Structure formats: structure tokens, C-alpha cells
Amino acid sequence: MKIIHSNLHFNGNKAGSNNPKEIIVHHAEHSTCSVYDIDRWHKDNGWCGIGYHYFIDKQGNIYTGRPEDWAGAHCIDHNTKSIGICLQGRLQVENVTDAQYKSLLYLINDIKNRYGEMPVYGHKELNQTDCPGNLDLDKLRRDLENGTVSNNDGYVENATVINVSSYLNVRNKPNNEIIGKLFPGERLQVNWVDSDYLGWYYVTYKVDGTNKLKSGYVSAKYIKKD
Numbered sequence: 608m609k610i611i612h613s614n615l616h617f618n619g620n621k622a623g624s625n626n627p628k629e630i631i632v633h634h635a636e637h638s639t640c641s642v643y644d645i646d647r648w649h650k651d652n653g654w655c656g657i658g659y660h661y662f663i664d665k666q667g668n669i670y671t672g673r674p675e676d677w678a679g680a681h682c683i684d685h686n687t688k689s690i691g692i693c694l695q696g697r698l699q700v701e702n703v704t705d706a707q708y709k710s711l712l713y714l715i716n717d718i719k720n721r722y723g724e725m726p727v728y729g730h731k732e733l734n735q736t737d738c739p740g741n742l743d744l745d746k747l748r749r750d751l752e753n754g755t756v757s758n759n760d761g762y763v764e765n766a767t768v769i770n771v772s773s774y775l776n777v778r779n780k781p782n783n784e785i786i787g788k789l790f791p792g793e794r795l796q797v798n799w800v801d802s803d804y805l806g807w808y809y810v811t812y813k814v815d816g817t818n819k820l821k822s823g824y825v826s827a828k829y830i831k832k833d
């Protein structure tokens with residue numbers, strides 16, 4: 608599974624900083640909108656761009672929204688300490704799709720791998736709203752706890768670690784906390800290059816030769832793409 612970099616362009620000043628300690632799940636209240644539609648709607652509100660950090664469509668495609676280390680605009684009183692994930696659909700009357708739910712589990716695990724354990728809420732558990740509709744939040748938390756997630760869909764090693772004498776640090780965000788190590792010659796997948804973080808790649812790699820995948824940011828200087 609792979610996170611798609613949306614390449615959104617944010618207007619004006621970046622929002623304040625974000626220190627993620629919780630994950631908050633939303634729905635779009637729209638059956639067919641794209642991440643670009645939401646970005647446009649939120650710009651029409653006078654915001655710098657989409658208020659969520661991620662968007663997952665019904666096919667299970669995961670798109671980036673606002674960078675994780677920027678304050679979000681999705682949940683009053685929680686925007687500087689959470690990651691906001693929005694699901695396509697009107698979940699009062701539609702059900703989350705299997706592909707979408709699987710991607711939600713994958714994404715939440717990916718975030719926790721990088722920042723550490725944190726609680727998962729539905730928007731309505733924190734603000735006066737019915738968002739995200741009928742999504743079963745207790746089941747979501749149970750499924751996360753049971754760890755029944757396959758991470759391997761679509762993983763393609765397309766780059767190599769080079770020019771490193773001992774090891775290359777993997778970080779949860781550019782210049783931020785170290786969450787793993789890569790060794791010379793190790794193979795990995797480069798997911799994207801973010802124009803907001805020039806010189807950094809968001810990569811996915813296998814942990815110690817196992818089939819468990821982990822993602823994070825590495826300096827592009829030490830990665831050679833195929």
C-alpha cells in the first residue's frame with residue numbers, strides 16, 4: 608500500500624505547527640469528492656488549503672493533505688495536537704468500503720510507527736457533530752489493537768542506500784526524531800519528494816529483513832533511485 612502525494616499548493620502563510628498526539632477520523636459528507644475538491648472548498652473558507660492531513664477515497668487510495676507538522680483545520684481544540692484523516696463518502700447513509708477501511712488501518716499504523724502509540728477518535732467524540740456518520744469507531748480501535756493489517760500491497764523496491772559509511776537515519780519528519788536505520792546497499796521504496804521538504808524522500812522499507820514495512824523520511828543525498 609502506498610500513500611499518494613497530492614502535490615497541493617497551499618496559499619499564504621503556513622498554519623502553525625502541529626505536535627501529533629492523537630488521530631481523528633472524519634468523513635467528507637460527500638460521495639464522490641476528491642482531495643482536490645476539499646482543498647478548493649477549504650481555500651474558499653479563507654484557509655491556506657485542505658484542513659485534513661490525509662484523505663482516503665472509496666477505492667482505498669490514500670492522499671496527502673496538509674503536511675503532518677502543520678496545524679490542521681478539522682477539529683476544534685485539537686488542531687495543534689492531532690492528525691486528521693478524512694474518508695470520502697456520506698457515512699450517515701453510506702458504508703465505508705472494504706478497501707477504504709483497510710487503507711485507514713494501514714495509514715493509522717503508519718502514523719503510529721512514526722510517532723509512537725496514540726489514541727484514535729472519531730470527530731464526534733471530541734466536537735458536537737455526527738462526523739464520521741455510522742463508522743464503527745469501537746470496531747476500528749479493536750481492529751487496530753488486533754493488528755490485522757497487511758502492509759505489503761504495492762510495495763516495490765526502487766532505490767538503494769548509497770554513500771553511507773555506517774547507517775542512514777530514518778526520521779518521522781525531516782530533521783526530526785530518528786525512528787529507524789538503513790544500511791549501505793539496502794533496498795527500499797521511494798514514495799515521494801515533497802516540495803515543502805526539498806532534499807528529503809518519504810520512503811518505505813522492510814524492517815530487518817522481515818516482511819514488516821516501515822515508512823519515514825531520509826536525506827535524499829544518500830538514496831539512489833533505479
Ligand SMILES: [Zn+2]
Pocket residue numbers: 632633634681730736738739
Ligand atoms: Zn469531521
